[in-house]
Amino acid sequence: MWKATGRIDPDRSAGPVNRRTFGSFVEHMGRCVYGGIYEPDHPRANERGFRTDVLELVRELGVTTVRYPGGNFVSGYRWEDGIGPRQDRPRRLDTAWHSVETNEFGLGEFVKWASLADVEIMLAVNLGTRGVQEAVDLVEYANHPGGTHLSDLRRQNGDQDPYGIRLWCLGNEMDGPWQMGHKTAHEYARLATETARAMRMVDPSLELVACGSSTAEMPTFGAWEATVLEHAYEQVDYISAHAYYEKAGEDLSSFLSSSIRMQSFIDSVTSTCDAVKAKTRSKKSINISFDEWNVWYLNKLQDGGVPTDWVVAPALSEDSYDLSDAVVVGSLLITLLRNSERVKVACQAQLVNTIAPIRAEPKGAAWRQTIFYPFADMATRAKGTVVKLDVAGPTVHSDLYGEVGAVDAVCTMGTEPAEAVIFCINRSQLGSIDLAVDVRALPMLSRVEHRVLGGADPFASNSVADPGHVVPRTASGARLTNGQLEAQLPPLSWNVLHLRA
Numbered sequence: 001m002w003k004a005t006g007r008i009d010p011d012r013s014a015g016p017v018n019r020r021t022f023g024s025f026v027e028h029m030g031r032c033v034y035g036g037i038y039e040p041d042h043p044r045a046n047e048r049g050f051r052t053d054v055l056e057l058v059r060e061l062g063v064t065t066v067r068y069p070g071g072n073f074v075s076g077y078r079w080e081d082g083i084g085p086r087q088d089r090p091r092r093l094d095t096a097w098h099s100v101e102t103n104e105f106g107l108g109e110f111v112k113w114a115s116l117a118d119v120e121i122m123l124a125v126n127l128g129t130r131g132v133q134e135a136v137d138l139v140e141y142a143n144h145p146g147g148t149h150l151s152d153l154r155r156q157n158g159d160q161d162p163y164g165i166r167l168w169c170l171g172n173e174m175d176g177p178w179q180m181g182h183k184t185a186h187e188y189a190r191l192a193t194e195t196a197r198a199m200r201m202v203d204p205s206l207e208l209v210a211c212g213s214s215t216a217e218m219p220t221f222g223a224w225e226a227t228v229l230e231h232a233y234e235q236v237d238y239i240s241a242h243a244y245y246e247k248a249g250e251d252l253s254s255f256l257s258s259s260i261r262m263q264s265f266i267d268s269v270t271s272t273c274d275a276v277k278a279k280t281r282s283k284k285s286i287n288i289s290f291d292e293w294n295v296w297y298l299n300k301l302q303d304g305g306v307p308t309d310w311v312v313a314p315a316l317s318e319d320s321y322d323l324s325d326a327v328v329v330g331s332l333l334i335t336l337l338r339n340s341e342r343v344k345v346a347c348q349a350q351l352v353n354t355i356a357p358i359r360a361e362p363k364g365a366a367w368r369q370t371i372f373y374p375f376a377d378m379a380t381r382a383k384g385t386v387v388k389l390d391v392a393g394p395t396v397h398s399d400l401y402g403e404v405g406a407v408d409a410v411c412t413m414g415t416e417p418a419e420a421v422i423f424c425i426n427r428s429q430l431g432s433i434d435l436a437v438d439v440r441a442l443p444m445l446s447r448v449e450h451r452v453l454g455g456a457d458p459f460a461s462n463s464v465a466d467p468g469h470v471v472p473r474t475a476s477g478a479r480l481t482n483g484q485l486e487a488q489l490p491p492l493s494w495n496v497l498h499l500r501a
């Protein structure tokens with residue numbers, strides 16, 4: 001039996017738990033909107049056409065913030081198409097996903113859905129094919145109380161109160177040549193700066209996210225962030241980071257160690273932000289909005305997964321997730337939380353059907369994929385302060401990263417009620433690990449509950465026929481005695497150790 005040890009030291013805080021770490025993403029892509037959150041002829045649809053079974057799962061998932069409406073989609077989107085009487089809304093070609101967009105669902109619908117889902121909205125403006133004026137118009141429509149053309153138009157469309165949307169993305173992945181209106185770093189930097197300044201003239205309370213690189217593998221990564229921030233530093237609050245991981249032919253241990261890559265991405269972006277801070281002699285720090293992250297089988301999509309004809313809401317990237325994916329998602333969540341000092345927003349991409357933890361069958365059931373569980377476990381339990389927790393113990397050999405610690409962990413501590421939660425994975429496929437954590441710093445805690453998602457088959461997944469195949473269970477055997485916590489982490493598992501008074 002392998003052993004691993006750690007110690008809770010409340011002084012090793014990474015700051016408060018940012019609720020926005022548990023964000024998600026709804027893009028007009030595939031069946032995320034149409035057939036996902038919205039399906040008017042579904043038996044569980046409400047009077048607005050929102051699927052109430054999906055809404056229940058979104059609440060259970062504990063999502064706090066939802067980015068909308070894209071993604072690549074936003075770079076060719078005209079927001080005005082999605083407001084006003086439905087019968088007047090145009091059908092358009094969506095070149096991002098080779099689909100037909102009916103515009104049946106737009107901003108007003110999303111605002112109402114978000115209120116029912118109890119999530120904050122993060123709205124993206126189109127800086128691909130559009131610019132300063134359209135972004136400013138959207139802020140006026142959304143956030144101005146009334147008495148002007150666009151704010152009165154919102155009222156005429158039935159929404160008297162301003163939406164009060166605080167968090168905005170200045171475009172999406174503008175470094176990517178696949179994007180409508182793709183730009184050089186310099187072109188984007190100027191546009192983002194001027195758009196940010198103008199949007200804040202309408203509403204000074206906005207929090208703004210500039211586009212960082214689409215992936216850390218982009219040839220312009222680093223230089224892109226530096227150029228954008230050299231221009232936009234004082235106008236924005238965050239720089240975005242996007243990263244997807246998949247089993248793409250490498251050894252399984254490398255895939256299971258994907259969080260190493262995420263950590264190095266965060267380190268590099270943070271260093272770039274701070275280098276620009278020094279160069280511009282700024283007093284503030286730019287934080288990271290990790291507003292797209294997940295396991296995504298992008299290879300499958302690129303390999304004939306996008307239809308060649310133009311249809312409404314084709315099924316795109318409806319990836320089926322297995323246990324190994326859930327362990328990776330768990331370790332990515334641990335990484336995001338551990339970096340709470342700089343990662344202030346994070347959105348799992350996406351929410352329903354497309355690259356998603358929730359699957360919604362047409363006219364049928366909604367069910368939880370394996371990756372639903374680590375997200376829900378953390379989003380609903382992480383409260384108070386983040387405490388870094390290093391674990392010493394066995395390592396796993398991976399072709400891409402060499403020797404990697406088998407256990408990856410982070411802790412949160414709440415005060416009312418007094419509690420601590422340790423979130424950890426065992427990424428080894430070979431054996432259980434006996435974890436011992438010194439918790440003498442938390443003498444008020446005496447009970448522990450151990451919840452685990454594991455199993456013998458790394459490739460086991462849920463399906464519509466068997467949605468309960470991979471589900472968490474309560475494990476027996478965890479003990480908390482004399483300031484020592486002991487628990488057994490099964491091979492390839494996601495674990496929650498909840499300590500209470």
Ligand code: AHR
Pocket residue numbers: 027029070071072073172173214242292349350355
């Ligand atoms: O989430 C799917 C796509 O991934 C988004 O549209 C895009 O921003 C990213 O490349």
